[in-house]
Amino acid sequence: MAELKIKRAGIIGMGPVGAIIASHLQKAGLDVAICDLDKIKMNLIRTEGLMLEGVIKKKNFFKNIFTSIEEFESYKPDILFVSVKTTHLPQLMKNIAKLDLPDTPVVCAMNGIDVEKIVSSEIGEARTMRMVINFAGNLNAPNVVNVTFFIPPNYLASIDDSLTEAAEEVAASLNSVSLETKVVNSFEILKCIWEKTILNASLSALCAVGRMTIKEAMNNPDTIELVEQIIMEAVEVAAIEKIKFEDNFIRKCLRYLNKAGNHFPSLAVDLLNNRPTEIDYMNGKIVEYGRKHYLRTSLNLTFTNMVKAISNKNYTSTVQTAKTAVSQSNMAKEFISKHENGNIKYCFLGVDLGSAYTKFSVIDDNENVIFQTAIKTLNRDRLSVRHVIDALKSEYTFNNVCATGYGRKHILDADVVKTELNCSAMAVSKIFPGAKNIIDIGGEDIKIIKCNSEDKIENFYLNDKCAAGTGSFITEVAERADIRIIEMSDLASKSEYSKSLNSFCTVFAKTEIMNWLFEGLPIEDITRGIYLSILNRILKLRIDPLSPIYLIGGVVAYHPYLRNLLMEKFNKEVQILNNPQFTVSYGAALYAKESFVKKDFNSTEVKI
Known part of the structure; x- marks a missing residue:
């Protein structure tokens, strides 16, 4: 066998797919660099292994x-694999395009139709490859992947056939360690992509909406009928x-799905954890291509809309989608090592464990913020928070x-526990003492x-009966109007x-939005109307x-x-605190210091 040209591989995204690929490429003898913006996960891999x-x-x-x-610029990989959520891919590819790696191929190892186009739009088709994955897994811990199944082979292709030789080298490496991978041409890979997406679309949304594992869905005759109709x-x-399948394709799909394990598909996991889903690149793409040809896809449309309607994403999740790579990278740069701050005598930690994100603030004995970050809140709250706190304690x-x-x-490390109301008041009063109103607009409630x-x-008010006017409300109505969240303030x-x-009800508000669209109301007016409803x-x-x-919030x-609207209404200055998403955790850190100084952990607080 001729000497391989691909000797160094970079893997971006250490979810189940990235972890499995990285493990096998290293086993095959390649020099492998792995990258993930989750510092806690990478520290665990460094110390305990993957x-x-x-x-x-x-x-x-x-x-x-x-x-x-x-860091890949100095590493100079011969090939890069990207395996991240599709919602993160656009920003990631913009960052990759800025690297001084003009000839490095990028393999899109992800699910969904047309995701490789996101890659090629930034670096060109000549550098773009697509891999169709036929294995799956889930995380038992940040550095532990439970591989639930592998039904070989995987498929790999250069999307313009110019990198076929590189594809053959990668496949040979993976085949040598029993991760069977077949190289196909640019036309054949389209069929493979559609086949895998159809398999994903047939069950992912159904399991997400019905809260069923794949095995549970395939053991129910009623859901099997739905699966067959979706396919x-x-x-x-x-x-x-012009993508043709063999006559027994549907039977083949059902047989494939019957081999899957008793686990949730990744889309269902995202939905259950209030994270953005990849529905737009699965059932949503089938609907999109159907509309292109005036073909009704009623079931795919139903499940696409149901996933979007019940996703209950708070706004923070939405703005993190395309910008996660940037925001988390910036947070990491705020980390100040203890060795660089030898004059710090005392440190205090505030932890705000929210429904979607857990925020951390560290202050010194002068109450200066020396570190802040946020992680997604998972079902295993204690586990994820435990890893972050352990990492912070090392610094x-x-x-x-x-x-x-x-x-x-649930935070067992806590020396003192306070409500969000107390922490909000503590943080704002530290900067702006005296009588005041604090408005905290969160993903699922508004607090005054x-x-x-x-x-x-002195008092507080809460709209805790529904999510009207909150981040999730903004997300839902903006999606219906097809308005990009990041552009809303500028448009309004x-x-x-x-x-x-x-209507304050999200369902009826979305109907009103549709009426505005049908009436031809400019998008700027629709956006201002949304904000006015939140003001009300x-x-x-x-x-x-x-x-x-x-x-704050x-x-x-x-x-x-x-x-701006509040200033117009009250004819007075209204201020937004710096880094308002961390206000509550900052207030918690201040309480940590106060209780340490007073040696009194039983201070009075307002009870909700």
């Missing part, structure tokens, strides 16, 4: 472990796109820890906190429209017009136009 369990069992240690994309719709769409010596948020009682001149909570600032949505919801709660107003960080 473990595969289930139908494939391996344990690997890696020499090159990166937590930023830029039939997709096959019709594929046929119009800082904490004199006290304060926990807040809905999951505050009224503080007196002594910074004590160009309008003088005075009507708001009449805030005004239903009680704000003291004589006291200053301060805005993740929503206001990305919707500054809400500040």
Whole structure:
């Protein structure tokens, strides 16, 4: 066998797919560098190794472990694999395109139709390859993957056939360690992509909506009938796109699905954890191509819309999708090592365990913030928080820890526990003492906190009966209007429209949005109307017009136009705190310091 040209491989994204590929390429003798922006995960891989369990069992240690994309410039990989959520891919590819790696091929090892086009739009077709994965797994721990099945082969292709030789080398390496991979041409890979997407689409949304594992769905005659109909719709769409399957394809799909394990598909896991899903590149793409040819795809449309309707994403999840790589990288750069800060005598940690994200703030003895970050809140709250706290303890010596948020009682490291209301008031009062209104717009509720001149909570108001006017409300109605979240404030600032949505109910509000669209209302006016409805919801709660107003929470960080509306309404200055998404965790850190100084962990707090 001739000497291989591909000797160094980079893997970006250490989810189940990236972990499995990295483990096998290293076993095949390649020099492998792995990259993930989750510093906690990468520290665990560095110290404990990367473990595969289930139908494939391996344990690997890696020499090159990166937590930023830029590190690949000096590593100079011969090939890059990207295996991330499709919602993260556009920003990731923009970052890769900036690297000084002009000839490095990029393999898109992901699910979904047309995802390789996101890659080629940034680096060109001549550098783009697509891999269709026929294995699956889930995370038992950040560095432990349970491989649930592998039904060979995987498929690999250059999307313009110019990198066939490179594809053959990669396949040979994977085949040498029993991860069977077949090289196909640019036309054949399209059929493979559609086949795999149809398999994913047939069950992923169904399991997500029905909260069933794949095995549970395939053991139920009623759901099997739905699966078969979803596949039939997709096959019709594929046929119009000149992608033909054999006559027994549907039977073959059902046989394949029957071999799957008793686990949730990744889309269902994302939905259950309030994370953005990849539905747009699965059932959503089948619907999109069906519309292109005026072909009805009723079941695929139903499940696409149901997943979007019940996803309950808070706004933070939405803005993180395309920008996660950037935001997490920036957070990592805020980390200040204990060796660089030898003058720090005391450190205090505040943890805000929210429904979608857990936020961490570390302050020094002068109450200066020296570190802040956020991680997605998983079902295994204690496990994910435990890893972060352990990593922070390796950098800082904490004199006290304060926990807040809905999951505050689950943080076993906490020396003191406080409500979000107390922590919000503490943080804002530290910067702006005196009487005030604090408006906290979150993903699922709005809180108004009224503080007196002594910074004590005098009263508070909460819209806890539904999510109207919150981040999830914004997300749902913006999706219906096809408005990019990041552009909303700019669009609204160009309008003088005075009507708001009449309904606070998300379902009815989305119907109103459709009526506005049918009436031809400009997108700028629709956006302002959405914001006006949120303003009206805030005004239903009680704000003291004589006291200053301060805005906190993740929503206001990305919707500054809400500040403009409040200033217009009250004819006074309204301020947004710096890094408002971390206000509550900062307040918790201040409480940690206060309780340490007073040696009193039983201070009075407002109870909700």
